[in-house]
């Protein structure tokens with residue numbers, strides 16, 4: 575069995591509208607935090623806390639790195655970011671409060687069964703930045719690999735855009751799914767569609783320019799808003815789709831982090847290939 579990581583790392587900075595900030599706490603500082611945390615957990619009443627903190631200040635209850643094995647506590651990280659940074663799964667709630675006339679599923683409510691299914695890789699690398707990926711593009715890509723979609727397939731749209739992750743182009747240049755292409759897959763029972771680009775729709779600049787030119791609302795996030803009509807999820811910012819050795823005949827697992835009432839959750843999608 576071979577496992578292929580289809581994620582990109584969540585890291586400080588990077589080309590995101592609101593770049594994540596990761597604060598790294600090393601083993602020495604981690605020891606201080608553990609020591610302080612232990613004192614704060616000891617005792618229940620306000621009086622206990624005051625007494626324990628006093629004993630901490632005078633040194634009796636103080637634990638620092640030197641008190642730990644090898645002079646080190648634990649390392650940890652504090653992350654300030656949004657749920658759409660790095661590889662993540664967008665739940666129907668992200669698209670709108672209702673989907674198919676029912677309350678939309680949050681990331682907690684996305685059935686786990688949807689997130690472990692057969693994968694299908696569609697090559698759309700010929701599509702140009704700013705272009706729509708149309709329903710015909712999807713049909714042609716399926717014809718090229720001689721595959722018929724079945725319900726619950728996890729469809730992966732390969733644009734090749736993950737190669738520009740370190741570049742400002744990552745945010746600005748990519749093709750995007752059209753509403754028709756999205757619904758074409760969803761109407762065949764697909765619940766999750768992944769893309770190896772910043773967004774599932776075309777770049778913000780293309781949507782914005784077309785909207786200002788026409789004042790037609792259908793130019794704004796059409797693939798996202800298709801999820802208000804038919805329930806589905808998509809994965810954004812995938813990576814390594816070029817490493818998949820075949821277009822189908824593999825499984826994809828993509829369980830999102832369980833974040834209460836959220837519209838999206840970070841995910842580490844993995845392809846499982848039986849050899």
Ligand SMILES: [Zn+2]
Pocket residue numbers: 658662663664810838
């Ligand atoms: Zn998203």
